[in-house]
Amino acid sequence: MPIANSVVAFSLAPALASPTQRFNPRLATSSFTSPQLQRSPDRARSTQRRAVLVTIQMAVDLAVMVNGVPGNMAAATAEEVVRRGLVLADEALTGPGVANSHFEAGGSKVSLSTPEDHTACLKRMKDKYPRLIVVDYTHPSAANPNVENYAKAGLSFVIGTTGGNVDDMKKAVDKSSDVYAVIAPNMGKQIVAFQAMMDMMANEFPGAFKGYKITVKESHQATKADTSGTAKAVVNSFSRLGLDFDVEDIEKVREASRSMREMQVPEEYITAGHAFHTYHLTSPDGSVNFEFQHNVCGRGVYAAGTVDAVQFLDKQKEKGDSTRLFNMIDILRIGGMS
Numbered sequence: 365m366p367i368a369n370s371v372v373a374f375s376l377a378p379a380l381a382s383p384t385q386r387f388n389p390r391l392a393t394s395s396f397t398s399p400q401l402q403r404s405p406d407r408a409r410s411t412q413r414r415a416v417l418v419t420i421q422m423a424v425d426l427a428v429m430v431n432g433v434p435g436n437m438a439a440a441t442a443e444e445v446v447r448r449g450l451v452l453a454d455e456a457l458t459g460p461g462v463a464n465s466h467f468e469a470g471g472s473k474v475s476l477s478t479p480e481d482h483t484a485c486l487k488r489m490k491d492k493y494p495r496l497i498v499v500d501y502t503h504p505s506a507a508n509p510n511v512e513n514y515a516k517a518g519l520s521f522v523i524g525t526t527g528g529n530v531d532d533m534k535k536a537v538d539k540s541s542d543v544y545a546v547i548a549p550n551m552g553k554q555i556v557a558f559q560a561m562m563d564m565m566a567n568e569f570p571g572a573f574k575g576y577k578i579t580v581k582e583s584h585q586a587t588k589a590d591t592s593g594t595a596k597a598v599v600n601s602f603s604r605l606g607l608d609f610d611v612e613d614i615e616k617v618r619e620a621s622r623s624m625r626e627m628q629v630p631e632e633y634i635t636a637g638h639a640f641h642t643y644h645l646t647s648p649d650g651s652v653n654f655e656f657q658h659n660v661c662g663r664g665v666y667a668a669g670t671v672d673a674v675q676f677l678d679k680q681k682e683k684g685d686s687t688r689l690f691n692m693i694d695i696l697r698i699g700g701m702s
């Protein structure tokens with residue numbers, strides 16, 4: 365009897381060339397009529413009875429480990445990860461002063477790992493999530509040690525934490541063989557565009573503002589430990605435009621009354637998080653003035669940019685791109701911000 369119905373349906377689980385390789389249903393599922401079964405009907409029937417449909421889910425979802433929760437930026441980023449339908453890793457590094465053992469974002473629960481457990485936690489997450497990108501919004505003092513740990517663990521990362529030594533971070537990435545990273549003091553798309561514009565002006569017209577005076581004033585929530593990393597980056601462009609200014613001269617405003625009075629920060633964002641920056645340039649005789657301002661209330665614009673960076677980095681990694689280190693201006697240029 366022809367074994368017309370002896371079709372064994374099964375799912376193959378071939379070893380993936382790379383853990384980030386996407387699921388291809390055409391590769392995964394095959395149906396065929398075995399020539400062996402055609403020759404031996406009895407065996408075919410028993411095989412048929414025992415035939416098991418095995419479906420192995422090979423789709424490896426992108427998971428994001430957000431370190432620094434329950435801090436402001438990490439919390440906002442974790443919410444954005446869930447909102448975009450990505451997997452939020454179920455553990456995260458936290459700081460020494462955090463008493464909570466868990467954090468929740470958009471219904472996803474995250475166990476918090478305290479400093480003595482950080483190395484083991486990174487290993488657990490790497491083993492658990494084959495396609496993982498780490499986000500770091502921690503503390504200036506933690507930025508470099510964390511980056512060293514990510515690089516040693518072979519974990520690609522997006523770091524928005526400011527106040528660290530960026531050259532050392534880059535070295536850690538270079539030393540690794542397969543770690544991809546985005547390092548940037550500002551993840552907000554339009555502010556990144558502003559940074560890029562100042563950088564381009566400095567490249568095009570070096571010294572154009574020679575002789576001008578500049579004041580830089582930034583207001584943030586009182587818990588911000590360092591001088592704004594964004595302001596430092598913009599000052600670098602101004603220096604190339606001919607302005608004589610040192611990052612030490614950036615005026616930091618951290619008192620609520622001054623933030624509201626001098627910078628017009630709305631009261632509800634005084635502690636919730638704000639970033640108001642004013643750069644004022646005056647010609648030598650005082651007859652010409654320029655003012656550049658970017659004022660951000662809340663954390664939403666940074667969280668969105670951070671997850672753009674995560675998705676961008678994941679793509680580059682999957683492609684095996686030879687460039688492994690990016691800043692947000694690179695990503696904006698390539699069209700990687702939504």
Ligand SMILES: NC(=O)C1=CN([C@@H]2O[C@H](COP(=O)(O)OP(=O)(O)OC[C@H]3O[C@@H](n4cnc5c(N)ncnc54)[C@H](OP(=O)(O)O)[C@@H]3O)[C@@H](O)[C@H]2O)C=CC1
Binds near residue numbers: 459524593
């Ligand atoms: N690139 C960008 O676009 C932006 C960057 N930032 C930067 O992000 C950083 C965080 O800002 P923000 O969220 O407002 O700060 P918060 O103080 O609200 O949060 C920081 C969190 O990190 C925790 N932490 C401290 N050390 C470690 C560690 N070793 N490992 C893991 N977690 C740790 C802190 O815990 P504990 O209380 O114990 O110290 C705290 O919970 C700052 O450097 C800020 O400048 C902020 C906004 C945008």
Ligand SMILES: O=C(O)C1=N[C@H](C(=O)O)C[C@H](O)C1
Binds near residue numbers: 550592
């Ligand atoms: O700590 C903050 O809030 C912010 N930090 C970044 C910085 O230091 O420039 C970006 C933005 O200013 C908000």
